[in-house]
Amino acid sequence: MSAKLLSGKPCADDIYRSLRSDPKKNSLYTVGLDDPQWLQYVGSLVKSGEKCGINVKNILLKQGVAPTDMFETVSRACINDDVAGVLLEQPLPKAYAPAANYVLPKADVDCVNPLSVAAMYKGERGFRPATPSAVIRLLDFYGITIEGKHVVIVGRGNAVGKPLAIMMLARNATVTVCHTKTTSLPAVCKTADILVSACGAAGLITSEFVTEKTVAIDVGLSFVNGRSMGDIAPDAYDVCQAASPVPGGVGPVTRAVLFENIMKASESK
Amino acid sequence: MSAKLLSGKPCADDIYRSLRSDPKKNSLYTVGLDDPQWLQYVGSLVKSGEKCGINVKNILLKQGVAPTDMFETVSRACINDDVAGVLLEQPLPKAYAPAANYVLPKADVDCVNPLSVAAMYKGERGFRPATPSAVIRLLDFYGITIEGKHVVIVGRGNAVGKPLAIMMLARNATVTVCHTKTTSLPAVCKTADILVSACGAAGLITSEFVTEKTVAIDVGLSFVNGRSMGDIAPDAYDVCQAASPVPGGVGPVTRAVLFENIMKASESK
Numbered sequence: 001m002s003a004k005l006l007s008g009k010p011c012a013d014d015i016y017r018s019l020r021s022d023p024k025k026n027s028l029y030t031v032g033l034d035d036p037q038w039l040q041y042v043g044s045l046v047k048s049g050e051k052c053g054i055n056v057k058n059i060l061l062k063q064g065v066a067p068t069d070m071f072e073t074v075s076r077a078c079i080n081d082d083v084a085g086v087l088l089e090q091p092l093p094k095a096y097a098p099a100a101n102y103v104l105p106k107a108d109v110d111c112v113n114p115l116s117v118a119a120m121y122k123g124e125r126g127f128r129p130a131t132p133s134a135v136i137r138l139l140d141f142y143g144i145t146i147e148g149k150h151v152v153i154v155g156r157g158n159a160v161g162k163p164l165a166i167m168m169l170a171r172n173a174t175v176t177v178c179h180t181k182t183t184s185l186p187a188v189c190k191t192a193d194i195l196v197s198a199c200g201a202a203g204l205i206t207s208e209f210v211t212e213k214t215v216a217i218d219v220g221l222s223f224v225n226g227r228s229m230g231d232i233a234p235d236a237y238d239v240c241q242a243a244s245p246v247p248g249g250v251g252p253v254t255r256a257v258l259f260e261n262i263m264k265a266s267e268s269k
Numbered sequence: 270m271s272a273k274l275l276s277g278k279p280c281a282d283d284i285y286r287s288l289r290s291d292p293k294k295n296s297l298y299t300v301g302l303d304d305p306q307w308l309q310y311v312g313s314l315v316k317s318g319e320k321c322g323i324n325v326k327n328i329l330l331k332q333g334v335a336p337t338d339m340f341e342t343v344s345r346a347c348i349n350d351d352v353a354g355v356l357l358e359q360p361l362p363k364a365y366a367p368a369a370n371y372v373l374p375k376a377d378v379d380c381v382n383p384l385s386v387a388a389m390y391k392g393e394r395g396f397r398p399a400t401p402s403a404v405i406r407l408l409d410f411y412g413i414t415i416e417g418k419h420v421v422i423v424g425r426g427n428a429v430g431k432p433l434a435i436m437m438l439a440r441n442a443t444v445t446v447c448h449t450k451t452t453s454l455p456a457v458c459k460t461a462d463i464l465v466s467a468c469g470a471a472g473l474i475t476s477e478f479v480t481e482k483t484v485a486i487d488v489g490l491s492f493v494n495g496r497s498m499g500d501i502a503p504d505a506y507d508v509c510q511a512a513s514p515v516p517g518g519v520g521p522v523t524r525a526v527l528f529e530n531i532m533k534a535s536e537s538k
Binding site for chain 1: 425435438444447448451460
């Protein structure tokens with residue numbers, strides 16, 4: 001491996017250190033369906049919350065619950081006096097998706113309400129989604145310039161690809177978005193100064209996709225034979241200038257950024 | 270000139286022909302400030318409206334009007350029984366910008382309400398903004414394939430560049446967005462199959478920015494010595510495969526698409 005490894009932990013630690021630990025409002029409510037992956041994720045937030053004095057309360061709704069019950073649960077969570085932020089499972093099955101409309105923008109720490117999304121899109125004040133924010137924070141932490149660089153994003157989803165494109169434009173990068181219909185994907189990826197892969201296709205990004213100038217950021221996550229794998233294949237690490245791995249890269253920074261958002265929300269009225 | 274000229278008129282005529290002329294609700298209300306450019310634009314809509322049975326009522330507010338008065342004017346316009354669509358001047362001075370929040374999504378024929386913007390961004394049902402829609406309609410009209418093509422957009426504004434990027438992604442193009450901070454702009458533009466310029470920098474796109482394979486679409490508009498000029502310089506037309514000029518290109522199609530949206534809105538409850 002010749003790539004400089006852009007590990008997430010020191011960046012995440014740096015963010016946690018900057019957070020005061022006596023928030024005015026000290027609860028994060030999560031609302032989601034009772035499925036194993038969400039359960040594992042929100043369970044792990046409890047420990048992160050302890051680092052900054054945030055109590056994480058996980059509200060798990062039974063599969064098959066009436067959508068209106070979820071909407072009401074979200075509304076009730078938002079108006080608790082002690083609540084700083086409300087985190088809603090994403091993506092949700094279609095019938096439940098409108099629950100995002102009930103997350104009050106001031107508590108919308110992962111930017112799911114359409115009003116928050118429109119503010120992000122237009123570059124207005126408001127919370128930004130945690131995962132694309134984490135990509136940018138990781139680059140900033142390692143001193144990698146974004147302005148004027150060519151950022152190639154593989155993936156056009158609403159969770160990472162699209163918001164990251166908008167946020168990278170706001171940071172003055174030239175941005176290319178690729179996806180399953182892109183022709184000559186390796187050639188396009190090779191033109192990147194910064195390559196971000198967010199497709200969840202294990203090992204897609206091989207040495208053919210990168211050059212010795214590429215800074216590669218892995219935001220993919222797949223499970224292959226019970227092991228978590230990223231989009232970037234091992235042989236690409238031999239070529240890149242620098243690379244952020246999965247696991248251990250953007251993931252921990254995402255969580256830290258989420259708590260940074262919660263701490264900001266805890267100061268809002 | 271060797272470029273095939275992609276003129277807007279036949280495309281616009283085709284759209285008008287497809288519109289029925291007996292809408293259920295038959296009014297478009299426009300709301301804006303009393304400035305010459307807006308006045309000229311909305312004045313010209315009256316005649317286009319006649320082609321499809323739409324009465325255009327222009328509400329011009331005095332410069333210096335209280336922002337809340339504009340908000341109320343927009344709200345009142347939306348609830349008229351005969352109103353199909355409401356068109357709000359864009360961009361507005363900052364104090365007036367929240368007027369967009371008062372355009373009901375069902376009447377939001379140019380996609381300015383944040384809820385409409387979020388729906389466009391996420392690819393959900395709703396009206397799309399007229400100008401970027403017109404770019405796509407013009408390409409479709411002339412049989413130019415978008416899927417799998419590399420679309421390079423020069424300009425990242427909320428009116429054209431950003432929504433066009435999102436809408437081109439939804440059409441399965443690989444999309445690059447460039448702007449004033451882009452390094453090597455001519456070289457990036459040369460990689461385009463379809464090049465769209467929306468910066469309003471007269472003559473920016475010279476022969477250095479294009480190849481004989483480029484389809485160039487001009488969405489720029491500047492006034493130089495009293496003449497309207499586009500972003501594409503005359504020498505680029507000598508090189509391109511095809512090009513849509515300013516004036517006479519996207520402009521007339523934008524107006525036709527706007528009336529198509531109004532006719533759709535006229536059928537909504």
